[in-house]
Amino acid sequence: MTAVECIGLALTRAGRPALAGLDWRIAPGELQVIAGPTGAGKSALLAVAGLALPLSGGQLRLFGAPVPPPSRAAEPARAALRRRIGRAEARPAFLDHLSLAENVALPLRLAGRGPADRAAQAGELLDWLGLGPRADDPPSALSDGERRRAGLARAVIAGPELILADEPSSDLDREGAAQALEMLAALAAHGAAVAIATGDADLVRLARHHSEARILTLTAGRFESPAA
Numbered sequence: 001m002t003a004v005e006c007i008g009l010a011l012t013r014a015g016r017p018a019l020a021g022l023d024w025r026i027a028p029g030e031l032q033v034i035a036g037p038t039g040a041g042k043s044a045l046l047a048v049a050g051l052a053l054p055l056s057g058g059q060l061r062l063f064g065a066p067v068p069p070p071s072r073a074a075e076p077a078r079a080a081l082r083r084r085i086g087r088a089e090a091r092p093a094f095l096d097h098l099s100l101a102e103n104v105a106l107p108l109r110l111a112g113r114g115p116a117d118r119a120a121q122a123g124e125l126l127d128w129l130g131l132g133p134r135a136d137d138p139p140s141a142l143s144d145g146e147r148r149r150a151g152l153a154r155a156v157i158a159g160p161e162l163i164l165a166d167e168p169s170s171d172l173d174r175e176g177a178a179q180a181l182e183m184l185a186a187l188a189a190h191g192a193a194v195a196i197a198t199g200d201a202d203l204v205r206l207a208r209h210h211s212e213a214r215i216l217t218l219t220a221g222r223f224e225s226p227a228a
């Protein structure tokens with residue numbers, strides 16, 4: 001089974017092709033780094049695969065089945081698929097009336113987990129990411145790099161089968177970027193399909209040291225070499 005399979009995927013944004021008929025697949029346990037210049041379509045690909053943007057053409061399959069196109073009738077099925085996906089967005093948004101720990105634990109709340117369980121898991125993850133002392137703060141009190149790490153924590157906390165991390169190393173120093181990559185690689189080793197989009201040459205260099213990481217280059221809405 002593939003976690004994501006795209007065939008001839010196209011996305012038009014503002015009248016211009018952001019994705020130009022690309023083929024891509026990622027399987028459970030795989031770690032892929034999608035590199036490429038700014039505007040290449042990296043974020044667009046992760047947004048389409050994460051059901052945050054509707055595709056304009058081609059086919060999208062998630063977890064082995066075709067994704068129903070957006071409609072009111074299809075929304076429960078699409079929402080169920082989204083719950084299997086952890087998206088760490090390039091600019092994560094948080095709810096400022098909740099603490100950082102509560103924000104990070106939101107996917108667990110959606111999964112019906114109780115408060116003690118949520119607090120314990122969020123605390124552990126925040127500690128690991130060096131954000132433990134900020135757990136009770138409002139997200140607006142965080143630096144950009146701290147927000148980035150918190151976004152990553154929220155994306156992975158519920159153990160999603162597919163993790164889509166957009167620019168996970170932006171605003172992080174080298175040590176923080178390496179730590180984020182280690183965490184994502186560990187989750188792939190535990191069976192998640194992990195796709196990282198990045199324009200950060202340092203992160204690509206770090207990823208090359210991971211023998212299991214596959215590095216793809218996206219240019220002008222297409223992969224440079226066959227991706228599937």
Ligand SMILES: Nc1ncnc2c1ncn2[C@@H]1O[C@H](COP(=O)(O)OP(=O)(O)OP(=O)(O)O)[C@@H](O)[C@H]1O
Nearest residue numbers: 013014018036037038039040041042043044045199
């Ligand atoms: N909100 C938007 N509205 C319209 N077009 C957009 C929007 N966001 C991105 N685009 C366009 O879609 C194309 C792909 O952009 P995308 O953000 O996916 O590229 P990227 O490879 O992630 O770039 P970056 O590394 O700069 O984030 C670009 O031509 C971009 O101008």
